[in-house]
Amino acid sequence: MSFVAILSIFVMACFVGYYVVWSVTPALHTPLMAVTNAISSVIIVGALVAGSASGSATSKWLGLLAVVLASINIFGGFAVTERMLAMYRKKER
């Protein structure tokens, strides 16, 4: 992909992020931080590329370590968000 195409996606996503995040209710700001933690660990994609590539052993081990760290975040982040969201309940009437 050309740099300009990638940059366009990035700039558009910043605007989407801006509007979506303003619509998040303040009561859910803590789950918001937990879930953004989980999704920013999509960096695992880069770690998988490094961990599965041949050519440099050091690079591979760095990649595998990054896979471990990112997995902690992905599983931990989504699970703790799920746990928090399950606690929010409406008044029973």
Add this chain to the structure above:
Amino acid sequence: MHEAIALPAWVGIAYLIAGVCFILALRGLSSPATSRRGNRLGMFGMTVAVGTTLLTHDIASLPEILVAIAIGGGIGLFTAKKIAMTDMPQLVAGFHSLVGLAAVLVAAAAYLNPVAFGIADPLTGLIHSASRVEMALGVAIGAITFSGSIIAFLKLAGKMSGKPILLPGRHVLNLGILAAIVGLIGWFMVDQSAWIFWTITLLSFVIGFLLIVPIGGADMPVVVSMLNSYSGWAAAAMGFTLGNTAMIITGALVGSSGAILSYIMCRAMNRSFISVIAGGFGGDAGAGPAAAATDRPWKRGSAEDAAFLMQQAEQVIIVPGYGMAVAQAQHALREMGDLLKKEGVRVKYAIHPVAGRMPGHMNVLLAEANVPYDDVFELEDINGEFAQTDVAFVIGANDVTNPAAKTDKSSPIYGMPVLDVEKAKTVLFVKRSMGGVGYAGVDNSVFYMDNTMMLLADAKKMVDDIVKAMAH
């Protein structure tokens, strides 16, 4: 396979789908009713991204990768299950540090084996200059996120003093290091020597540490949000390196999310982002210069007085703060609220945006204690109601109720939006002692009003006593 160019079109579409799922995950958080569906979509998006990567790359080392995912996943799930809700701020800071470190590792792996990432000339091994900048930015932001989050984690977990630690000449030092990092990134564009890459990494670790050390415990909501934002920008920078849409979209989302939260927190304290980052403000309670002027007359109340006053009331507004979290008083508080409701009292909760140590901290604790979220109100939605309220019950909050923010131009908190508790017919103020002042180190005139009754005790013990008195 080494060149990523040969990937079929569906791969790009799959990463795009993952990115859209992440947008919808955040969108779901606009209300508690849709939030869980959003979270599931987020998980689905992550599965798509990981699955696509595994399918389209050489998976000679699949067993190792699966083991790595299993180890990380196990640690993550265990932590998520065990963590106490009051410890959420440090958990989130800890998670940020992992994203930062992962970004550093991925950037380093890409630097050491650029051909595998398709960012270098396979014959000469020279990395494309655009990729060098992206990689250097990724490693720098990642390293700052890592070391900064470690400090934030230690401060939030109480393993390090919440007081600001001020080094002499720190502004000059910090600016010097930042300038050096920027200069080295520029140099790295023309010369891909290893020492430049590693010096950028090292200096970024140092600057992350130096930036957060001088920031006080009470400014942590801004710091945690800011580091949240950094972790996003680090992911975005790596997304540019890999030309991966899912990473770029996510990085931009998380980056803007953290930035908006930092802005909301700064606005709620009426402080500029620069002044928070410059640090030196807001150690933990008692750090201020003057202790409260305790020679002014004030009234002390007992748990029985408080129980009686609230049971006679038509409406009670509870104002929780960090002190409630420290004392773990949220469950006792909900019990008190239930007893009052049984007697026909309307009970509402008023949350200041910076109550607690991270955005939304109080809301999670109240949700944990089974307080329905439609009883919990934000500052601007409830502030008009204090004038028609019989009892304002302030527990573990202080500065966010201080009327000086509205009237006293010389006060350090002047201009900060506050909850108008003093307008209620009676104010019950739960506080450990009269001596301590809030983090801003200013006295609160609410303590000395005729209609205020001070309930001096540990927050949890006081609420337990009130519950006992009500049951009689």
